[in-house]
Amino acid sequence: MKLVSLFDDFLKDTVNLNKTRIDLLEASIPALKSFVRASGWQPKVRTFVEQGSWAHETIIRPVDGKEFDADLLVVVDPVDGWTAAEYVESLGRAFSSSKTYEDKTKTCDYCVTITYAGDRRIDLAPCVVGRLWDGSMEVCNRKGSFERTEPVEYTDWMKERNAYSGNNSFRKVTRLVKYLRDIKQTFTCPSVLLTTLLGNEIQWFEKGNDEFADVPTTLKTLMGRLDDRLRIYSTRPTVTNPKLPSEDFSPLFGTDEQYSNFRTVIARYRKCIDEAHATEGRRESIKAWQKVFGTDFAKGDLVKAAAGLTENTGTSLVGRFLDSTAAHLGGIVDLVRDYGLSILPASFARPAHMQAPRWSSVSQPADIAVSAEWRSASHAEVGRPVAVGQLLRPQGGLYFRATLVDGTPVPPEYYVEWRITNTGAVAMSANAGRGGFEVSNKSKGRWETLLYRGIHMAEAFVVRRSDDLLVGVSKPFYVVIE
Template sequence: MTARIREINFFLRDYVNLDATRTKTLHSRVAAVNNFLASHSGLDDLVVGDVIPQGSFAHKTIIRPFTGNDFDADVLVPMAEQGGWEPKHYTQALHKALQSCARYSDKAVLGKRCVKLDYAGDFHIDLVPFVTRDDGNTYITHRTRNEFIRQDPVAYTSWFEDNNRTTHGHLVRVVRLMKYLRDRSSIDVPSVVLSALLAERVRSFAGVNEYDNVATSLTSLVKALHDYLDPMSTPPWVDDRIGQNLADRLTQSGFDNLKSQLSTWSKLMVAALEADADESVEKWRKLFGDSFGSAVRKTSESGALTASAYSYYEKAPAPGEQDLLRDHGIRTNLDPSHRVRVAGRVSPNRKGVGRYRPLGGRGNLVPLGRSLRFTIEDCTVEKPFHVYWKVRNAGEEAARRKMFRGEIRKLGEQITESSSFHGEHWVEAWIVKDGVAVARDRQEVTILPD
């Protein structure tokens, strides 16, 4: 078996992932509009918390546009229900506020379900009113039909994040690679449907090696999806996590083409993964094209690997980062019968007022200056046990400040942190019983720039 992990990581970096510059720009502009909405006096009683990323933005599955330069990111604007208001009034109020600002007046476009901020030639941000009504349920609004539409994208994002954790973070990369293949094929399948179908194939009781790396995860999930869809003559029900069907967006011809491509792709993936080392690159190129593997050759010819090229995926150790065995004398022997979840929650605004919200429901994206709590939950290890925690920072700002952290500390079942500076971060916890780490989990955190 030849997974070609290194080559796949470089292929993602150079041909699939949204580049770092555009990602940072997107994050900066979402943070800016969030700050504007929070400070606008006309929205004081209407907007009740930070904007909430949704869709491919929340799931981190945005990829480089295949044609043109434009892509979109969706965010929910949490709003309190207003007495006497019709559904259209929420979108109109949001549009009016943005029109009052010189920065946004020429970018704000009133849509049916959102206000679009159009950054011409680059990307656009769709701001979607997200109203919690007196019945306790959440809705988006349709302005032209003047109706509330029952939706809960936060529940969907939380579910997707849970499945991504089960695959050790590889589900996100699988979805990106599949969107790359989709864009270069005859398939017409919406991203949310493709992502949900793949996430539904994740098995929490998977074999030890099934989600060990991106190549095995890709092959396993695509083959499972092919096996699931192949006997069907019509699109299946795809749950949006509140009992509504996402697959009503998939046409019959789109479904038929998807089945056909899955048959081809799954065979190519299995052949590439099972190939000998000297044949594996050519096998993967039959799937991804001739550019696969080229960046690795160029890098090795130049004599060095840049830190950003590899460590983002494999979490390479930072200077001074501690190791559980080396620095604490605790060996790791993860027991498949044990599980634990590190549950991160964030304050709803800069003041820290209000109920803390789960990070998973907002794609682990957090504005600056928020309080964060990380709690041990769903732990099946019988007490007594000890919890060892590690907080790690990454990215340019962490390097500039020389604040990668990475120390391991024995603490209680909850720790508190703050979102101090932009970058990728993660919090890891080990459950240690009788001197052995028997369970482990990690919570990712992306802090947006100011």
């Protein structure tokens, strides 16, 4: 099924950057423009041009809760004798010497990045106009030379593709595929390359075509066509900038192995999307789309359905699998898989065997962030990020880290203890149900193996060393083991 309204909700509630953050972004821009013009920076500023996902209206909400980024070109006249590096480095010095921006500034290869901690990053990239000929535009590579660019024309091309698809569906599908890339982390593909690949699959004569009737159908069409095209090329194909033929985006694929992986993964997602689009029955179709986008797709719809699922006795299905000892039956895992963590009652997070903190506490402990990474073994150096409530197999383990909410480490004058709580019949019988406090057993966090089917919790407590005062607490990080 197409489930058009559920795609609209998913975009609005999960994928799209929310209006509050867009408003914050747009509120920052006038101050940055004013600063550049008044800073004494030598190049004469002609104008500022939005570019990238912000200009294309394909910017998405970061899936990891971190900053989102936006690109702003600073269009300037050339300065005689200046190298490309001088434009970038001198703009960086102007910002870093400012009291307002000194702690927010980082000078990169092409731009100066201003970071508003925990919320947004704005990249200001010098763009020299008229150095080669009247109207020519070049961005500045700090480690190389001037590079031709056509940002306005590329944005117009993107808008043109969107008009051909109708109903703003090309923009929406681009956001969905970027979300898929970020949430699954199974392939890499920079946004400009991904946008170009998808846009190349829409032609002017297809305006009003049934293959672009709505968002899920456009997604099916474009992913199918992209898969068909990639099948032609066993090695990286040339992907020309549609408005600058001399620019080839194909190096952005990365290595041959990365391109091969991208090709394989697109084929796999194409198959899943085709199956979900063809699946009959609302609940079955939702579950098929969740295989593509995860359990945040249509979660509100399924929660409503779960609330109505009762036995003849009137006992809820959730209640049927729970009891007061937290030795719940394994079926609760299946319900959470199908309907999400929101179906769990509030009491689930505070089972009777969970120990209370032993420290005195400030009146309002600070929020602490917990992240987790799956690793094959405790000595493994690399792994993959895991989301709260993500369904996991009973193999390997999780490496938990606690940080302040802006991502900075817990200061050395504080220590972290972890409350690790098991639930589920198997875990409770195996070890009487863990619910106490543990010290960090890795240099910067806590390692826990994945053993018992159930829904378990990890919480971080930050305590001041000098007086054992509890100053920070995290929300439970739910670990769901099938």
